[in-house]
Amino acid sequence: MAKRISFTVIGSGCSTASPDPMCRLRPDPCCPPCKDAFANPLTSRNVRGNTSAAIRIEHDDGAEPDTIVIDCGKTFRESALHLFAREDIRKITLVITHAHIDAFGGLDDTRPWISSSAGVQDHIDVYCTRLTHDGIKKTFYWLFDDPSKPKSTNHLPKFRWHIMPDDEDWKVCGITLSPFQFHHAKHGTQTTLCTAFLIDHSVLYASDVFYIPKTEWTGLREKLREKLTLPTRDGQYTSSRPRLQVAILDATSVFAFYTPHFSVGQAIATARRLGALRTIFTGIPHGYSHATWEAWCRAFAQHHAAVSSTPEEGPKGMPDLWWDWREQERRAVETTNGERDWSERSFFKHAMESVRLWESEEALRQQKGGPARLHGIDTRPAHDGMTFSWTSLQPTHHPHDARAEGLEPHRGH
Ligand SMILES: [Zn+2]
Ligand SMILES: [Zn+2]
Numbered sequence: 001m002a003k004r005i006s007f008t009v010i011g012s013g014c015s016t017a018s019p020d021p022m023c024r025l026r027p028d029p030c031c032p033p034c035k036d037a038f039a040n041p042l043t044s045r046n047v048r049g050n051t052s053a054a055i056r057i058e059h060d061d062g063a064e065p066d067t068i069v070i071d072c073g074k075t076f077r078e079s080a081l082h083l084f085a086r087e088d089i090r091k092i093t094l095v096i097t098h099a100h101i102d103a104f105g106g107l108d109d110t111r112p113w114i115s116s117s118a119g120v121q122d123h124i125d126v127y128c129t130r131l132t133h134d135g136i137k138k139t140f141y142w143l144f145d146d147p148s149k150p151k152s153t154n155h156l157p158k159f160r161w162h163i164m165p166d167d168e169d170w171k172v173c174g175i176t177l178s179p180f181q182f183h184h185a186k187h188g189t190q191t192t193l194c195t196a197f198l199i200d201h202s203v204l205y206a207s208d209v210f211y212i213p214k215t216e217w218t219g220l221r222e223k224l225r226e227k228l229t230l231p232t233r234d235g236q237y238t239s240s241r242p243r244l245q246v247a248i249l250d251a252t253s254v255f256a257f258y259t260p261h262f263s264v265g266q267a268i269a270t271a272r273r274l275g276a277l278r279t280i281f282t283g284i285p286h287g288y289s290h291a292t293w294e295a296w297c298r299a300f301a302q303h304h305a306a307v308s309s310t311p312e313e314g315p316k317g318m319p320d321l322w323w324d325w326r327e328q329e330r331r332a333v334e335t336t337n338g339e340r341d342w343s344e345r346s347f348f349k350h351a352m353e354s355v356r357l358w359e360s361e362e363a364l365r366q367q368k369g370g371p372a373r374l375h376g377i378d379t380r381p382a383h384d385g386m387t388f389s390w391t392s393l394q395p396t397h398h399p400h401d402a403r404a405e406g407l408e409p410h411r412g413h
Contacts, residue, residue, distance in 0.1 A: 004058040006389035008087050010079045012282050012382035013048025014252045015102040017075050020286040031342050033289040045290040045383040049075035050102040051207040051283050057173050066173035070095045076106025091121045096128040098194035099135020110157045123158040130163050175200050178223050180216045182209035185260045201227045202390050204247040210261055231275040247276035252283035255354040265354035268377050282382040292344045293381035296351050
């Protein structure tokens, strides 16, 4: 039975969220997006919460829709106050991607949901991997039943924990979430994994990633191939199946390559290799304004195919994983952070440098020796409250049936 599913970006910012308190603290004038966010806190698209999303599933039988909230970070409370009413979100089920405080710090603020006077729900189901569960337990130990201690009489949230497999599909609220464990941060020698999800074979959501291990990359492509078509190495499509509709990818690092997060060029290269029709950047830090991100995305869609590109010569014998982090020195694009130049001109310059670096990786991968261009990708920055929807993919779907509504393509795509 076809299901109607909608996706809302609850938070599109990084761990410090936006505006960044640093722009209140330092003496010189703050960056353009923080200035706008301070002046227009309720309407500015430069106000961004910690990365989070809501998936709303409508049922055919008229039952109350289900809402899966992915991540419940430090800004959960504000996001709930501003966006949940607008989206008519009441009963929630939580999915947590990883054990960082900007992904689970709001768990304690879910108490109103289980309050008898609210009458919404008597517990909250929480789905995550064992690694994430154990990390949360170390921080919020009082949220977990400990049989050796007397029960707390305090008013606590009531969770039902579902510890889910790392590499098998999760069924949550009637839809399939296919999990992939991407590398996110490093603490000493330990790597923090963050669960990315292929949602209903329609949307890839990877909010925190700097490196995709080969096993996960292979697994993701196999999972996509079950229902969708993937591009060949030189970007051709040989099947009439639908393509991946939307890839929502981490771009917190903006242009630089370093361990916690993807950069703009890296996100675009990843989306291209997966054949995603649309790429949405999330985890956006303060610095460049939403309008500047949008202007560059429009220009990229319309003009990049015509821009001549001369990728630099890369090292020979590169592994197939072209974002191998040992190569990070070569991929670091000089950023403007030191100069605090947040102009559109500076964004365009550095974004194109970032794209060209990743084009050089594509050229290596295709072994053509010539330029490879990451054109034809419809990109856009996320903003809090961004919404799109789709009908759950059916085996009989023609490619044109499977389209995400609410995301009009840029001209030039
Ligand atoms: Zn700022
Ligand atoms: Zn994190």
